[in-house]
Structures are given as C-alpha cells and as structure tokens.
Amino acid sequence: MVASALKEETYLPQRNEQLAQVHDFLRAHEQAGRGSALPRYFLVGATPGDRVELPAEIYAALRQVVDALQQGFAVTVAPQTLTLTTQQTADLLGISRPTVIKLLDEGQIPFERVGTHRRIRLPHLLAYRERRRAEQYAALEATAVSIDDEEDPDSVITRLRTARRAVARRRTGPSE
Structure with a gap:
C-alpha cells in the first residue's frame, strides 16, 4: 500500500444483518473455549482457497471496530507513525505540550533527540499511558x-x- 493512500477514516455504524452476523460469530467463537490451541482467524474471498490468515493484532482491531459499530458508535481509524513529536504525544495523552516536556525531562517517558527536537517512540508512550492508567485506578481503589x-x-x-x-x-x- 502506498503511504499517500493511508488516511484517517471514520466509519459510521449501520444497522445491517451482516454486521450482526460478524459480531455474533466473533462472540460465539470466543465463548466456544477451544482449549489451549491458539486461535486462528482468516479473511476469505468468494472462491474456494481464496483466504489469508489474519495476525492477532489485525483480529483484535477488527474485533474492536465491530464491537463499537454494533453498539452504535462511529469508529475512526487513523494511521500513526511509530515516532511522535511532543505535540502528537500531548494530543494522544490529552495533556498540554509543556506537561509532556516535563514528563520527558523527569524520565517518565523515554525519548530521543533529533537535533534540538524530542521524539517519542509510540510503544514507549503506550507503555507510559498504561502505567498511568493503572496508577489512577489504584488511587481510586485506595480512596474508596x-x-x-x-x-x-x-x-x-x-x-x-x-x-x-x-x-x-x-x-x-x-x-x-
């Protein structure tokens, strides 16, 4: 796929029988409990033998999209680079850019310098977000x-x- 063809796209929920069938199939498959074997998922075409195995990450994304659409939510798919600017990081975390700079300087999120600019690797940012979320839940639980x-x-x-x-x-x- 050409990089210029990647774009942010929003999908609106539509009540149709096919979406319900996909949702029901995915749910039933997960609830079937097929033992210790690793689940495998395929995308199939119209002709016999026309199929490709989906990686676990693609299946998880598909599952999340189908669940959201089934519940009546719109879904936006937005390609992300693996290296983010401080502003992109701030936007993803929902905080200000100066707060991101403070977190970087405190060593809470690893980063690299490219000239005078800071760049944050997406996996490091997602790990920080999960740590922060766990700390917030622990704090809520402690104050309950x-x-x-x-x-x-x-x-x-x-x-x-x-x-x-x-x-x-x-x-x-x-x-x-």
Missing part, C-alpha cells in the same frame, strides 16, 4: 470507602483524607 448510613460524615471525611494522603505519599515517594 464504604459509607454506612449511620456513620458520622466527619469520620467518613477523615478516612477519605487519610486515604488520599497515603496515595499521595506513594506517588511522590517516601518523605524525609
């Missing part, structure tokens, strides 16, 4: 408290503050 209807609101607030402080200490490291 069960509230009894009979409990004094001040004691609930005190427990929440204690939990938040513990999360902050873990995030910033041990205090001196």
